[in-house]
Amino acid sequence: MLLSRYEWVIAKRYLLPGKGEGFIFLVASISLVAVMLGVAALIVVMSVMNGFRAELFDKIVGLNGHAVIQGYGGRLPDWRDLLEETRETEGVVSASPLIEMPLAGIYNGRVEAVLVRGMLTQDILSNDTLDGKTVAGDLGALAPGSDRVAIGSRLAQTLGAQLGSRVTLMNPQGRSTPFGTVPREISYEVAAIFEVGVYDYDKAFVIMPMEDAQTLMLLGDQIGMIEIQTNDAQNVQQIIAPLYPKIDGRAEITDWKSMNASLFETLQVERVVMFVILSIIILVAVFNILSSLIMLVRAKTRDIAILRTMGASRASLTRIFVTVGTSIGALGIAAGILLGLIAIYFRQNVINFVQTITGQNLWDPSIRFLTELPARTDPMEVFGIAMLALLFSFLATLYPAFKAASTDPVQVLRYE
Incomplete structure (x- = not known):
């Protein structure tokens, strides 16, 4: 919206408090703060x-x-x-043999349910999720036949195990004897402790070389599954479609969407609901802009009438008051973006501070899955939020702006 020089002067004058206009300025300031908090909350x-x-x-x-x-x-x-056919499938980046079995972990009389994963040594060392997540020991020590394993940090705490401790894994499907089935128990040295940041994994996972897992679970040369990584996770179903005829009667394929459908659908629903609710908060905030502009128009009725007699057009007055209201909204949006980014940067410090003050555990990893509060800011999303708030601010200025433009100078100045 292009304003002439005198329109800018008047708009800036109305943005600042005049004599006897402290209350109007207070309402305008509250409007700015409300928009700022709404935008910041939505971004966070x-x-x-x-x-x-x-x-x-x-x-x-x-x-x-x-x-x-x-x-x-x-x-x-x-x-x-x-495995070779899977690796040769178009769109498949990698395919790895894998063994996974729920067993029991025993240490110093403590028994915990664990999920044993047998992986090739090179797959353990090249796994992006495990890379850099070792808090003690070395994953490179997991060599076939070494009787060494890596366990999650939460599992280590629960069992009381440390680096070098020998944890016993019990497979209830042991060997049959004349006296019944004898569970298979093998003791392994803890060579590494990792923390990937997902509570359920850190509390249950035991990783070992695939050859050792085959021995523990009496699988011989068999494996449990083949893990597939593709170049497009969103189109994984189309990529793996050629594999269905090759596994008919032997196995089944499950993609990540099927395995975690309820979890990710719930997150998507919550995301949409939170966006709608917080957008309503911004909408409520811009009503303060509407009320402050209405009061400003009422207070400036005489000034508006004089401007009209001096030749100011209705369009000119409309632009002035739209600019005043939109400027309040824009300042609130800018402050909200800054506040939101600061809050995101210090999010974990804020949670820790509140936990210290209240004595409550606000982020229980056993409930939240993750050990720390994550955040990932999308610049396009921030831009969309800013545009939405600016649109609401603009719409809130239309009624008082049209009201000011429709002021009849004859009626206002009749008794002056």
């Missing part, structure tokens, strides 16, 4: 929701792949040919 919440979904996706898919070919009964015989 949307960034946290984005970060929560992205972190969960990265962690879950990083350990479970975009899809898995799982053998019936947890066994996949003759898997080497299928």
Whole structure:
């Protein structure tokens, strides 16, 4: 909106408090603060929701792949040919053999349910989710036949195990004897402790070389599944479609969307609901702009009448008051973006501070899945929020601006 020089002068004059206009200025200031808080809240919440979904996706898919070919009964015989065919499928970045079995972990009389994962040594060392997440020990020590494992940090705390401790893994499907089935128990040295940041994984995962897992679970040369990574996680179903005829009667394919459908759908619904609710907060905030402009028009009725007699057009007065209201909204939006980014940067410090003051655990990883509050700010989303708030601010100025433009100078100045 282009304003002439005198229109800018009048608009700036109305943005500043005049004599006897302290209350109007107070309402305008409250409007600015309300818009700022609404924009900041929307940016923070949307960034946290984005970060929560992205972190969960990265962690879950990083350990479970975009899809898995799982053998019936947890066994996949003759898997080497299928592995090569999977790797040669267009769109597949990598395919890795994997064994996964829920067992029991025992240490110093403590028993915990664990999820044992047998992986090739090179896959353990090259896994992006595990890379740099070791808090003690070295994943490179997990060599076939070494009787060494890596466990999650939460599991280590629960069992009381440390680096070098020997944890016993019990497989209830042991060997049959004349006296019944004897569970298979093998003791392993804890060579590494990792923390990937997902509570359920850190509390249950035990990672070992695949050859050792085959021995523990009496699988022989068989594996449990093949983990698949693709170049496009969103189109994973189309990429793995050619594999269905090759596994018919041998195994089934499950992609990440099916494995975690309820979780990610819930996050998407919450994201939309939070956006709508916080958008309403911004809408309520701009009503303060409407009320402050209405009071300003009432207070400036005589000035408006004089401007009209001096030749100011209705369009000119409309532009002046639209500029005043939109400027308040724009200042609030700019301050809100700054406040939101600061809050996101110090989010974990804020949570820790509030937890210290209240004595309450606001971020329980056993409930929230992740050990820390994540955030991922989308610049386009921030731009959209700013434009939405600016649109609301602009719409809130139209009625008082048209009201000011329709002022009849004859009626106002009749008794002057």
